[in-house]
Amino acid sequence: MNTQLKLSVSPHIHSGRSTRRIMLDVLIALLPATAAGAVIFGLRSLLVVAVTVAACVGFEALFSLIAKKPIPVGDLSAAVTGLLLALNLPANIPLWQCVVGSLFAIVVVKGLFGGLGANPVNPAITARVFMLVAFATLTKAAFPTIVDTASSATPLAAEKATSLTDLLLGLHGGAIGETCAAALLLGGVYLLVRRVITWHVPVAFIGTVFLTSFIMEGMDATAALAAILSGGLLIGAIFMATDYVTSPATPWGKIIFGLGASLITFLIRYFGSYPEGVSFAILFMNILTPYISSWTRRRIFGMGGSKA
Amino acid sequence: MAFSLLHGVHVPHRKNTRDMAAVRMDAPKTVVIPMSMHIGAPAKPVVKVGDTVKVGTLIAEAGGFVSAPIHASVSGKVTKITDYLLSNGTTVPAVVIESDGEMTPDETIAPPVVDSRDTLLEAIKRSGVVGLGGAGFPTHVKFSVDLGRIEYLVVNCAECEPYVTSDTRTMLDRVDDMKTALVAMKTHFGIRNIVVGIESNKKAAIKSMMGLMNEVVATGECTFTVKVLPSVYPQGGEKVLIYHTVGRVVPVGKLPIDVGCIAVNCTTLAAIGAYLKTGMPLVEKCVTVDGGCVKEPGNVIVPVGTAMSEVFEFCGGLTEAPDKVIYGGPMMGITVPDTSAPILKNTNAILALSKKETKLPKTTPCIRCGRCLNTCPFGLSPAAIARAYDKRDTVALDKLGVQACMECGCCSFVCPANRPLVQTNKLAKVLLKEEKAKEDAKA
Known part of the structure; x- marks a missing residue:
């Protein structure tokens, strides 16, 4: 019974949760929003999703090949970036722009900084901001195909007449995956249940936007609700601001991140020249993340102080 | 006392053997006893090749203050004194004894006379007892302090590692040994506060420790608390347990005694109690034998120095070639290169884990998930x-x-x-x- 046994340093068991599984959970959580986008904006939205995801995965493989690194497509992170980016684009966007955006997200933001885990800012958010600045199509949101287009406009850009029900169902103009609040919330609940994300960032982010809007709209709760259900807030707060790589890891760090992002969103929405500020807000907080992380580091047990 | 508990993880319990009372295995053919089964200086052999020894005969004396004596675990003949490669990479002598199969106890063995602090300390020293929770720190050293500094004796009954149930068996089957040790410490060391820290997943053992509490309290002059703690790994970490039981923080680089505490594992206490009663030093150990490759998992009382392979054989053998064989639990246990490795004083479990149990995900870049x-x-x-x-x-x-x-x-x-x-x-x-x-x- 003296066969060769494996020698290794403890621990010898593992929780079983892998990066791949986490990424898969994010993809699953985004399915309702993707499906809602297809229903609301028509099948072309699925074409945008397919092209963007394929482009992201393809660029990741290509970049790894050129950089002589192992091809990490199996970790599904490029697919997550692709899906998130696609859901942030209007359904009528020219497909070549999707490909350029994917190239920017995967190669410029992620690959050149060292790949998964090394990018300082969120690839999907940054690519969206890049596209917003580079292509005029992004500022002109697509309109739902299943309702009378004349009555719909991006609520934040035009008027505030869209009803709460329409906001919840996503029956108004916007990007493919950002309009259907119900689908996004469903995905958020799934991520919470699966413990992929914690409540801190979404609650701090969405809660503060609600509060500031409530005050700015003259204590009008309906208007404040409309403010959190419209624009890119939900998809941003639930799926983008919770990105592990580019947001703080400690509970307090996450709360500061959420508060900061909501404050910038509020400033841009009410005082800025863009109708929507979620992407910029998250991007800005991404840059602050290393600082927030070092400010909120946990106290070490047994090093100073009598409490843990 | 209000404070938040320290973080940790929920590990799978897999305490498959908790209801299996320890079974004493037959005398092994040979035992290999390394001179270092404790933290500190290796013991120095006092026997030579050809000497006849019996169970409990001193074969090595302590090699310094932080060290412990070692005794023969079988009766028979010393056949070799060889070099033994420890898992930490250093080499120490090991005494090899060929058993005569009789397990005859040494006739000089008699209960020690204990009537003072010094005699109790001496007895603990002679018993060869070291920290049996796994660390193997010589127990007498812990108590070689100004006794006035000891405010709490924390008994570590957490047993937070998956699979391992040998401490659970101690708590169920050796309450009397634990009591003997505690009463002696109370009387001669002046221990006034005893706190048992135990994980909530050990219902029967908690009941048993409540019984122990009543018996010890009945002897007067001390407080006794059984603190039931959440089953969160690493509840049994010394500093974690002290914080969760008495609320004190042991500073980095300091010892529990610096905050008025001494922590002792329950099986360590039982071993001291057994020595006080009989005079038989620590020569055998109850180990949990488990893991997906073991045919009949269980708790086995094994002479120190017995090869793992013989213990596995006693448990019906292995059903498949294991991926890893380890001393202790899967969270902090140490792998062995082959199953000829002997049972040590501080071995509380030997696990033969299958590929399925030791499966780890692929190593990929850090995603800063926190x-x-x-x-x-x-x-x-x-x-x-x-x-x-x-x-x-x-x-x-x-x-x-x-x-x-x-x-x-x-x-x-x-x-x-x-x-x-x-x-x-x-x-x-x-x-x-x-x-x-x-x-x-x-x-």
């Missing part, structure tokens, strides 16, 4: 420590407090990228120590 730092009981940032270690940045490592790491392995257990986090912490601690030594040498 699971490691949010589960670290001591609030360390393992991922940041790993980055600092990669740069050999000792200033950053010192700032990140890596020396506080107790190596429990929670960080590696939860890491979805399967980064070698606790493993890097261990290396970083050594690097930091070497760096400090260099600086001291310069100064």
Whole structure:
């Protein structure tokens, strides 16, 4: 019974949760929003999703090949970036722009900084901001195909007449995956249940936007609700601001991140020249993340102080 | 006392053997007894090849103050004194005894006369008892302090490692031995407060410890608390347990006694109690034999020095070739190169784990999810420590407090990228120590 046994340093068991599984959970959580986008904006939205995801995965493989690194497509992170980016684009966007955006997200933001885990800012958010600045199509949101287009406009850009029900169902103009609040919330609940994300960032982010809007709209709760259900807030707060790589890891760090992002969103929405500020807000907080992380580091047990 | 509990992880319990009372195995053919089964100086052999020994005969005396004597675990003849490679990479002598199969006890064995602090301390020293929770720190050294400093005796009954149930068996089957030790310590060491810390998943053992509490309290002059704690790994970590039972923080680099506490494992207590009653030193050990490759898992009382392979054989053998065989639990246990490795004094389990049980995800880049730092009981940032270690940045490592790491392995257990986090912490601690030594040498 003296066969060769494996020698290794403890621990010898593992929780079983892998990066791949986490990424898969994010993809699953985004399915309702993707499906809602297809229903609301028509099948072309699925074409945008397919092209963007394929482009992201393809660029990741290509970049790894050129950089002589192992091809990490199996970790599904490029697919997550692709899906998130696609859901942030209007359904009528020219497909070549999707490909350029994917190239920017995967190669410029992620690959050149060292790949998964090394990018300082969120690839999907940054690519969206890049596209917003580079292509005029992004500022002109697509309109739902299943309702009378004349009555719909991006609520934040035009008027505030869209009803709460329409906001919840996503029956108004916007990007493919950002309009259907119900689908996004469903995905958020799934991520919470699966413990992929914690409540801190979404609650701090969405809660503060609600509060500031409530005050700015003259204590009008309906208007404040409309403010959190419209624009890119939900998809941003639930799926983008919770990105592990580019947001703080400690509970307090996450709360500061959420508060900061909501404050910038509020400033841009009410005082800025863009109708929507979620992407910029998250991007800005991404840059602050290393600082927030070092400010909120946990106290070490047994090093100073009598409490843990 | 209001404070929040330290973080940790929910490990699978797998306490399959908890209801299996310990069975004493037959005399092994030979035993190999390394001279280092404790922290501190190796023991010095006092027998030579050809000597006849009986169970309990002294074969090696303590090699210094922080050391422990070693006794023969079988009756028979010393056939060899060889070199033995320890799992930490150092080589020590080992006494090989060929058993005559009789297990005849040494006739000089008699209960020690204990009537004072010094005689009790001497008895603990002679018993050869070391920390049986796994660390193997010589128990008499812990009590070689100004006794007035001991405010609490914390009995470690947490047994938080998966699979392992040998402490559970001690709590169920050896209450009387534990009582003997506690009463002696109360009488001669002046222990006034006893706290048992036990995980909530051991219902029967909790009941048993409540019974022990009543018996000890009936002898008067001390308080006794049974503190039931959540089953969160690493509840049995010494500093964790002390914090959760008496609310005191043992500072980094300090000992429990610096905050008025001494922590002792329950099986250690039982071994001391048994010695006080009979005079038979620590020569056998109850070990949990489990893991997916063991045919009939159970708890077995094994003479110290018996090869693992014989113990597995006693448990019906192995059903398949194991991926890893380890001393102790799967969170902090040590792998062995082959099953000829002997049972040591501080072995509480031997596990033959299948490939399925030891399956780890692929190692991929860190995604900064923060699971490691949010589960670290001591609030360390393992991922940041790993980055600092990669740069050999000792200033950053010192700032990140890596020396506080107790190596429990929670960080590696939860890491979805399967980064070698606790493993890097261990290396970083050594690097930091070497760096400090260099600086001291310069100064």
